[in-house]
Amino acid sequence: MTVMTREETEALIQEVLEVYPEKAKKDRTKHLTVNDHEVTQSKKCITSNKKSLPGVMTIRGCAYAGSKGVVWGPIKDMIHISHGPVGCGQYSRAGRRNYYVGTTGVNTYGTMNFTSDFQEKDIVFGGDKKLDKLIDEIETLFPLNKGISIQSECPIGLIGDDIEAVAKKKTEEHGKAVVPVRCEGFRGVSQSLGHHIANDAIRDWTLGARDDDDTFPQTDYDVAIIGDYNIGGDAWSSRILLEEMGLRVVAQWSGDGTIAEMELTPKVKLNLVHCYRSMNYISRHMEEKYNIPWMEYNFFGPTKTIESLRAIAAKFDESIQKKCEEVIAKYQPEWEAVVAKYRPRLEGKRVMLYIGGLRPRHVIGAYEDLGMEVVGTGYEFGHNDDYDRTLKEMGDSTLLYDDVTGFEFEEFVKKVQPDLIGSGVKEKYIFQKMGVPFRQMHSWDYSGPYHGFDGFAIFARDMDMTLNNPCWGKLKAPWESDEAEEAVAASA
Amino acid sequence: MPSVMFRENEQGQMTMYIPKKDLEENVENIELQSETEWGGEVTLADGSSWYLKPLEAKPKLPITLRVTRSGD
Numbered sequence: 334m335t336v337m338t339r340e341e342t343e344a345l346i347q348e349v350l351e352v353y354p355e356k357a358k359k360d361r362t363k364h365l366t367v368n369d370h371e372v373t374q375s376k377k378c379i380t381s382n383k384k385s386l387p388g389v390m391t392i393r394g395c396a397y398a399g400s401k402g403v404v405w406g407p408i409k410d411m412i413h414i415s416h417g418p419v420g421c422g423q424y425s426r427a428g429r430r431n432y433y434v435g436t437t438g439v440n441t442y443g444t445m446n447f448t449s450d451f452q453e454k455d456i457v458f459g460g461d462k463k464l465d466k467l468i469d470e471i472e473t474l475f476p477l478n479k480g481i482s483i484q485s486e487c488p489i490g491l492i493g494d495d496i497e498a499v500a501k502k503k504t505e506e507h508g509k510a511v512v513p514v515r516c517e518g519f520r521g522v523s524q525s526l527g528h529h530i531a532n533d534a535i536r537d538w539t540l541g542a543r544d545d546d547d548t549f550p551q552t553d554y555d556v557a558i559i560g561d562y563n564i565g566g567d568a569w570s571s572r573i574l575l576e577e578m579g580l581r582v583v584a585q586w587s588g589d590g591t592i593a594e595m596e597l598t599p600k601v602k603l604n605l606v607h608c609y610r611s612m613n614y615i616s617r618h619m620e621e622k623y624n625i626p627w628m629e630y631n632f633f634g635p636t637k638t639i640e641s642l643r644a645i646a647a648k649f650d651e652s653i654q655k656k657c658e659e660v661i662a663k664y665q666p667e668w669e670a671v672v673a674k675y676r677p678r679l680e681g682k683r684v685m686l687y688i689g690g691l692r693p694r695h696v697i698g699a700y701e702d703l704g705m706e707v708v709g710t711g712y713e714f715g716h717n718d719d720y721d722r723t724l725k726e727m728g729d730s731t732l733l734y735d736d737v738t739g740f741e742f743e744e745f746v747k748k749v750q751p752d753l754i755g756s757g758v759k760e761k762y763i764f765q766k767m768g769v770p771f772r773q774m775h776s777w778d779y780s781g782p783y784h785g786f787d788g789f790a791i792f793a794r795d796m797d798m799t800l801n802n803p804c805w806g807k808l809k810a811p812w813e814s815d816e817a818e819e820a821v822a823a824s825a
Numbered sequence: 826m827p828s829v830m831f832r833e834n835e836q837g838q839m840t841m842y843i844p845k846k847d848l849e850e851n852v853e854n855i856e857l858q859s860e861t862e863w864g865g866e867v868t869l870a871d872g873s874s875w876y877l878k879p880l881e882a883k884p885k886l887p888i889t890l891r892v893t894r895s896g897d
Contacts, residue, residue: 374871382847617830617842621887628835716847 337708337749339730342367346732349744360386364735368727375720381735382716384522390739392687392759393713397421399527400516401484403611404535407431407562407587408595409441410479411510412471415448416464416496417486421518422448430776432566433589440477447471456492461499468503468511480510480592482534490517500538510592512538523714523736524689525610532614535595540615542596554580554649555601559616559627560608560691563588565781570788571607571632577663578646579656586612599623603648605630607784608691610719632784633692633792634699635668664786672702675793678801680704682752685745687737687760688774689713694723696755696774699783699792708751711737743767753800768808770799829875832887839886841869858883866895 363380415422427444435441584594604627630641646657709732755774856865864879
């Protein structure tokens with residue numbers, strides 16, 4: 334199918350909206366739009382971060398998912414208690430593939446599930462005593478933990494437990510950080526508020542721990558990677574580029590991160606923010622309190638990576654800028670070989686995305702490096718500032734959809750007929766059964782890393798592997814194919 | 826009466842960030858910018874205006890302050 338014009342795209346949105354009742358239609362209209370490069374502010378064309386419409390299929394998560402699953406969970410040497418009934422922790426356990434180094438169960442706890450397993454009596458009589466006991470048990474069984482965070486599930490907020498009091502008491506008793514996080518699932522409209530709550534908990538309970546301590550040796554080249562969750566090793570493939578440039582990465586937030594790194598972050602010279610959505614709050618706080626500037630960067634695809642490396646180097650002196658150019662020159666033959674190999678196989682293919690966080694805008698550059706075009710994108714839980722940044726990244730007259738419903742997404746795909754879809758696991762099998770190649774872009778479909786130059790090679794291979802897989806031509810049974818029918822007609 | 830953050834962006838332009846609204850907008854004008862007073866009516870690029878209780882001098886940015894809607 335050829336490129337859609339503005340009128341066609343607008344007509345498509347109207348057609349899809351047609352099935353909704355009047356009120357729902359009015360609500361959903363605001364979340365769907367056609368990108369217009371003349372609009373500079375997203376609030377003029379799209380509404381975001383609003384409560385999902387009851388009755389539709391949404392793929393959003395909850396505040397607990399945002400805090401425990403995204404921000405706190407990857408901090409490997411802390412134990413994160415899913416405080417409440419057992420399910421929330423168990424069904425979100427180890428799903429996000431935040432890689433880390435360490436011995437699980439001894440000094441790292443990333444893929445384990447700790448829960449207070451609430452029963453009826455805990456709801457009736459309160460769960461604080463149980464939490465108290467649980468923390469003592471953790472100290473006995475896992476003495477090498479460096480701290481504990483209490484991630485509240487819905488009932489904690491509903492019954493009014495005082496987890497802060499327990500946390501304070503236990504911090505004194507054990508001499509380790511015990512952080513209460515009020516991330517009950519019902520707060521906010523999506524996981525986004527969970528990120529904010531988690532950031533605030535870091536601000537209030539962790540960040541200031543070493544404010545009066547100057548023993549940490551500092552250099553002029555200290556930076557922190559903020560908002561890289563090390564999915565499939567992403568943070569590692571980003572980190573080596575920064576280190577080759579001569580920078581010293583003091584902290585990784587929070588993929589493969591530790592509480593010690595978080596406490597040291599106020600000592601750095603520059604915060605590098607990859608996932609703006611989940612970590613801008615803490616970056617803004619550090620800018621105000623510790624005078625640490627922050628900048629956003631993008632390590633998807635060589636074009637954007639080189640741009641970002643240069644922008645980062647520009648914040649430092651000439652020695653870094655010189656090394657930055659060396660790094661860029663060093664990797665150039667590598668990524669050029671990748672582009673030379675895969676671009677002919679992927680040129681001109683059209684992609685639709687529907688993901689969360691930073692990816693709906695950040696991966697566009699990587700696809701463009703492979704000669705592919707992103708024809709539709711949308712955020713699960715983005716805010717207006719995300720869309721502000723997206724408008725200029727996307728082509729004119731492309732589709733933008735916020736918190737898209739299952740129905741809308743399917744209809745868009747049927748009409749736009751993209752060659753590849755990138756979204757989550759809940760969409761994966763629907764679209765594969767519809768015969769559309771699909772990549773699961775939340776955890777890189779069990780592959781990765783995708784960041785940096787090393788990641789780009791894997792990204793390109795994965796996209797080619799999915800798109801040009803021979804299985805897409807075999808979806809019709811042989812006797813139902815056009816050739817078979819012609820043969821039957823001829824023999825009759 | 827939201828808490829907002831005033832900061833200077835990379836171009837050196839002062840912005841006002843309202844976390845609750847996800848609004849980060851350039852500050853067009855601040856009414857009082859003398860040596861003894863800083864604040865008053867703050868006009869943003871999107872046309873909205875807010876009232877900031879005047880401070881004694883221009884603070885070090887970024888800074889979180891409380892503002893009210895003009896007219897409140």
